[in-house]
Amino acid sequence: MERTEAIALKNITKTFGSIVANKNVSLHVFHHEILSILGENGSGKTTLMNMISGIYHPDEGEIFIDGQPASIQSPRDAYRYKIGMIHQHFKLIDVFSATENIVLGMEEGIYDLKAAEKKIRATCKKYGFEIDPTKKIYQMSVSExxxxxxxxxxxxxxxxxxxxxxxxxxxxxxIRKLFDVMRRMRDDGKAIIIITHKLNEVLEISDRVSVLRKGEYIGTINTAEANAGILTEMMVGKKVSLNIERSEPKDLQKRLTLTNVTVLAPDGRAILRNVNFTANAGEILGIAGISGSGQKELLEAIAGLQHLKSGSILYSNPETGREENLRNKTPMQIRNLGVRLSFVPEDRLGMGLVGSMGIADNMMLRSYRKGGFFLLRRKEPRDLAKRIIEELQIVTPGPQTPVRRLSGGNVQKVLVGREISSSPTVLMAAYPVRGLDINSSYLIYNLLMKQKENGVAVIFVGEDLDVLTELCDRILVISGGVVTGIVDGRDVTKEELGLLMTKAHHREEEAQ
Amino acid sequence: MNLTGEKLKREPLIHISKRGALPFWKSWLIRLGAIAASLLVCAIITYTLTKINPLSVFAALVQGAVGTTRKIWTLLQGVAMLLCVALAVTPAFKMRFWNIGAEGQVLMGGFAAAACMILFGDKLQPTVLLLVVILSSIVAGAIWAVIPAIFKAFWNTNETLFTLMMNYIVMQIIAFFSHVWANPKGSGQINTINERTEAGWLPVIGNYPYLLNILIVAVLTVAVYIYLTHSKHGYEIAVVGESENTAKYIGINVRKVIIRTMLLSGALCGVAGLLLVAGTDHTIKSDTAGGRGFTAIMVSWLAKFNPLVMILTSLLLIFMQQGAGEISSGLGLNKSFSDILSGVIIFFIIGSEFFIQYQIKFRKHKEVEAK
Structure with a gap:
C-alpha cells in the first residue's frame, strides 16, 4: 500500500523554565497506520502531542501536515488541519447530551441537532461505536x-x-472494544497516534512505535520486530528486570476488620455500601476497581477522614491485644489510641504533602507536635529528611527545596519514605506508582513488599491489573461502592477482575 | 476551508514561559532594575507634563521624606503604624484567609480605646485606666476579626466580603458616637480626649512622642517573625494555607486554626488602633485608620509575608507617600501629581514580580528553504 505522510515533526524543542520537555524531536506519522508514542512518565509524550493539537507552541522546530509547513496556534487551528486530540481528562460538559457536546463550539450558525444526531449515528455505525447521542454525559460511564x-x-x-x-x-x-474501533479507523485511512506507557498494549495495537526518553527522541521501530525487552531498554536506556518477587505470606494475623461499612456522599448517595473485609498483617491486600468506585473513600474512612453512616472498623493492636473501633475518630484520636496507621493518599501534593515546603518540613507534618510547647524542633525532621534522601535516592537540590519542584517519582519517594519511617502496623497506599517511571515504580513495589515481610498489613489500591496480580496476595474488587469479590492474587486472571470491576454497574442498569 | 490563507499566519515572535528558581541576588537585581526604570519613567512624565527638571523633583522627594529630623520621625512613625497593620494581616494571609477588614479591626481597637478614655477618664486610677484601655482595644480588634472567622470555619462563608462589610459597620458606629460624644457639643467630632489630664494616654519616652510606638512595633515585628517561622502555630498556619486537605490528613483541627489565627490578627489590629488613638492622635475619627488596612495588604504581599522584609516594603511606601507630599507643596504641583509618581513606582515594583516568575523568550526563527 502506498503510504502518505500525515504529520512530520522536525527538530521540535519545548522548554518550561529550566526543564526541557522535548529536545530536537523528529517524527513521522502516516495515514493508514497506528503509531504508538512510548515513553515513561515525564518523557515528554503529552507535551509533544499538545504541540500538534495547538495547546502549546514549540520553541524551536517545525511541524508539517500533509507535507506543508503548518502553524498551529490553537485547538481550533488544529481542527482546520484535521487533527483531533482525545485528552486523558475529558473535556465535556456534564449536563449536555452527547450530541450537544459534539457540536458545541462549531461555527455553523444555528445548531441543527437533528441533522447532527443523524450524522453522529452514521459515524458510530461506520466504525462500530456504541453510544446513544441523546444520553447526558453525567449518566455515562468513563468508556462512553x-x-x-x-x-x-x-x-x-x-x-x-x-x-x-x-x-x-x-x-x-x-480496552478490547476501543482497539477494535481504532483498527477500523486506521483501515479507513486515518492516522492514529496513541500515547501510552503500557508495553503489552503497544505490541497489540500499533504498527510502529516511537520511543521518547527524557524529552529526547530515541527511535522508531516496527512493532512486528519489537518485544517487551527491546522496548523497555529503549524507554529506560538500560536493561530492567520487570519481575516482582512475591514472597509467600507468613504469620498472618488479623489487623483491620471492616464490617458493614457504609459512607454517604454529601448528596446522600452511598459511596460505600456494606463493605466487609479483613486486612491481615503480613500480606498485601490489593484493591481493584474502575477509578471513582469508592477506593478513595474507603481508605479515607479507615484513616479517620470520612464519616461512617454505619458499620465498624476494628483495629487489633498487636502490642496490647486490644481491639479498637476506629469508626468516626479523627486522625489525631486514632494516633492517640496507639494505632500506627500510615496512609499514602492518591493526591500527593494536595493531601499527603505541602508542595511549597521542603522535604524536611514535610517530614515534620507527622512529628511537629513533639517536643516543647511552643517552638518547633527542626533537627529530627531534618535528619530524617537526609536519611530518606539517601536511602531512597531522592534527586533534589537539598532538603529545603520545595517538593513541588521535584519530579513525580521523587515526590512519591518523599511521601512513602515519611509514611514508612514511622514503622506502621497498617500501610495504605492509593495509586502509589501513578506517574512514576519504571525504576521508581519497582522501588515502591519493593518497599511495599518489604513492609509486608516485616509484618505490616499493606493495603494497595492500584489501577494496573498486571501489577495487582503480580504483587498482591489477595485482591478485593470494588464496583460502585460495593465489594464484588475478594480473590486470590495468585490465580485470578485480568479478565475475571475486569468482569468483577463492572459487575455492580450491570446490576444497576438492569434494575433501571 | 482556506488552508493556504491560514498557513501564511505568522509564528508568534515572543512567548512567555515560567522560570525555574532564581538565585536570591538575581531576583533583587530585577527589583532594583524595576525601581530604576520606574524613576526614569517618572522623570519623563515629570518633564513632559511640567517642564520642571526631574532631578529637582526627585530631590524634593527625598527632602520631603527625610529632609529634617522632624520629617525622619514622622517617617518612622508612619512606617511603624503601617507595618503594625501589615503584621496583623500577615498570619491570616499566610493561611489564605483574605482578611481585608483590617481597616475596621484597627478602627474597632481605636474606638474601644477612645471609649474607655472618654467614659472612665475621671473615674479610674491612671494606671488602671491605661491597662483597661490597652486590654479593651486588643479585645475589641480580636472580636471584630473573629466574627467572620467563626462564620468561615463553621459555615464556609466568604471571608473577603464579610470582613469588607465589617469595615463599614465600624465606620458608622464611630460616626454615630462622634455625635454622642461630640466635644464641643454639636460639633459632630471628638476633639483631643482628656487633653488636660492626659488620662489613658500612652506614656511618652523622653522627648520623643513617637518612640514608644516605634519600639512596640519593632518588638512585634520580631515576635510575629518568630511566630510564623519557628512556632508550631506558624507551621499549622502554613499547612492550612497551603492545603486544607493536607491539614485534615495529618489531624490539624482546621476550624481551631482559623479562629485562633484571626483572633491574633484582630488583636494585632487592635494594637495598631491603640497606638493610633492612645499613643498618637488621642482622638477617634472614622478615618483614623487612614486606609492602612488596605495599604498593609500590599506591604504584606510585596514582602511575600516575611515580616522582616515588610520593614522594607512599608518604608518604601511611606517614603514615597511623604516625599510626594513635598513635591506637591514645595514645587507648586498639586497632590495628584505626586500620586501619579507613586503610582508609577508601585506599578513597576509589582510588575517586576512578573519578570521574577516568568521569562520572555524570543523565537529563534529558522528559515526553511523547502516550501
Whole structure:
C-alpha cells in the first residue's frame, strides 16, 4: 500500500523554565497506520502531542501536515488541519447530551441537532461505536465519555487522531472494544497516534512505535520486530528486570476488620455500601476497581477522614491485644489510641504533602507536635529528611527545596519514605506508582513488599491489573461502592477482575 | 476551508514561559532594575507634563521624606503604624484567609480605646485606666476579626466580603458616637480626649512622642517573625494555607486554626488602633485608620509575608507617600501629581514580580528553504 505522510515533526524543542520537555524531536506519522508514542512518565509524550493539537507552541522546530509547513496556534487551528486530540481528562460538559457536546463550539450558525444526531449515528455505525447521542454525559460511564470524545473529533473531520493514555481508565473488556474501533479507523485511512506507557498494549495495537526518553527522541521501530525487552531498554536506556518477587505470606494475623461499612456522599448517595473485609498483617491486600468506585473513600474512612453512616472498623493492636473501633475518630484520636496507621493518599501534593515546603518540613507534618510547647524542633525532621534522601535516592537540590519542584517519582519517594519511617502496623497506599517511571515504580513495589515481610498489613489500591496480580496476595474488587469479590492474587486472571470491576454497574442498569 | 490563507499566519515572535528558581541576588537585581526604570519613567512624565527638571523633583522627594529630623520621625512613625497593620494581616494571609477588614479591626481597637478614655477618664486610677484601655482595644480588634472567622470555619462563608462589610459597620458606629460624644457639643467630632489630664494616654519616652510606638512595633515585628517561622502555630498556619486537605490528613483541627489565627490578627489590629488613638492622635475619627488596612495588604504581599522584609516594603511606601507630599507643596504641583509618581513606582515594583516568575523568550526563527 502506498503510504502518505500525515504529520512530520522536525527538530521540535519545548522548554518550561529550566526543564526541557522535548529536545530536537523528529517524527513521522502516516495515514493508514497506528503509531504508538512510548515513553515513561515525564518523557515528554503529552507535551509533544499538545504541540500538534495547538495547546502549546514549540520553541524551536517545525511541524508539517500533509507535507506543508503548518502553524498551529490553537485547538481550533488544529481542527482546520484535521487533527483531533482525545485528552486523558475529558473535556465535556456534564449536563449536555452527547450530541450537544459534539457540536458545541462549531461555527455553523444555528445548531441543527437533528441533522447532527443523524450524522453522529452514521459515524458510530461506520466504525462500530456504541453510544446513544441523546444520553447526558453525567449518566455515562468513563468508556462512553471517551467514545463521545472520539466521535467529537471525527465529527469535526479529523483525519489525524491523537489519543492520550486512552486505556488508563478502562477495563480489559473496554480496552478490547476501543482497539477494535481504532483498527477500523486506521483501515479507513486515518492516522492514529496513541500515547501510552503500557508495553503489552503497544505490541497489540500499533504498527510502529516511537520511543521518547527524557524529552529526547530515541527511535522508531516496527512493532512486528519489537518485544517487551527491546522496548523497555529503549524507554529506560538500560536493561530492567520487570519481575516482582512475591514472597509467600507468613504469620498472618488479623489487623483491620471492616464490617458493614457504609459512607454517604454529601448528596446522600452511598459511596460505600456494606463493605466487609479483613486486612491481615503480613500480606498485601490489593484493591481493584474502575477509578471513582469508592477506593478513595474507603481508605479515607479507615484513616479517620470520612464519616461512617454505619458499620465498624476494628483495629487489633498487636502490642496490647486490644481491639479498637476506629469508626468516626479523627486522625489525631486514632494516633492517640496507639494505632500506627500510615496512609499514602492518591493526591500527593494536595493531601499527603505541602508542595511549597521542603522535604524536611514535610517530614515534620507527622512529628511537629513533639517536643516543647511552643517552638518547633527542626533537627529530627531534618535528619530524617537526609536519611530518606539517601536511602531512597531522592534527586533534589537539598532538603529545603520545595517538593513541588521535584519530579513525580521523587515526590512519591518523599511521601512513602515519611509514611514508612514511622514503622506502621497498617500501610495504605492509593495509586502509589501513578506517574512514576519504571525504576521508581519497582522501588515502591519493593518497599511495599518489604513492609509486608516485616509484618505490616499493606493495603494497595492500584489501577494496573498486571501489577495487582503480580504483587498482591489477595485482591478485593470494588464496583460502585460495593465489594464484588475478594480473590486470590495468585490465580485470578485480568479478565475475571475486569468482569468483577463492572459487575455492580450491570446490576444497576438492569434494575433501571 | 482556506488552508493556504491560514498557513501564511505568522509564528508568534515572543512567548512567555515560567522560570525555574532564581538565585536570591538575581531576583533583587530585577527589583532594583524595576525601581530604576520606574524613576526614569517618572522623570519623563515629570518633564513632559511640567517642564520642571526631574532631578529637582526627585530631590524634593527625598527632602520631603527625610529632609529634617522632624520629617525622619514622622517617617518612622508612619512606617511603624503601617507595618503594625501589615503584621496583623500577615498570619491570616499566610493561611489564605483574605482578611481585608483590617481597616475596621484597627478602627474597632481605636474606638474601644477612645471609649474607655472618654467614659472612665475621671473615674479610674491612671494606671488602671491605661491597662483597661490597652486590654479593651486588643479585645475589641480580636472580636471584630473573629466574627467572620467563626462564620468561615463553621459555615464556609466568604471571608473577603464579610470582613469588607465589617469595615463599614465600624465606620458608622464611630460616626454615630462622634455625635454622642461630640466635644464641643454639636460639633459632630471628638476633639483631643482628656487633653488636660492626659488620662489613658500612652506614656511618652523622653522627648520623643513617637518612640514608644516605634519600639512596640519593632518588638512585634520580631515576635510575629518568630511566630510564623519557628512556632508550631506558624507551621499549622502554613499547612492550612497551603492545603486544607493536607491539614485534615495529618489531624490539624482546621476550624481551631482559623479562629485562633484571626483572633491574633484582630488583636494585632487592635494594637495598631491603640497606638493610633492612645499613643498618637488621642482622638477617634472614622478615618483614623487612614486606609492602612488596605495599604498593609500590599506591604504584606510585596514582602511575600516575611515580616522582616515588610520593614522594607512599608518604608518604601511611606517614603514615597511623604516625599510626594513635598513635591506637591514645595514645587507648586498639586497632590495628584505626586500620586501619579507613586503610582508609577508601585506599578513597576509589582510588575517586576512578573519578570521574577516568568521569562520572555524570543523565537529563534529558522528559515526553511523547502516550501
Amino acid at each position: 465519555k471517551q467514545t463521545v470524545e472520539i466521535v467529537k473529533a471525527l465529527y469535526r473531520g479529523a483525519d489525524i487522531l491523537i489519543l492520550d493514555e486512552p486505556t488508563a481508565v478502562l477495563t480489559p473488556q473496554e
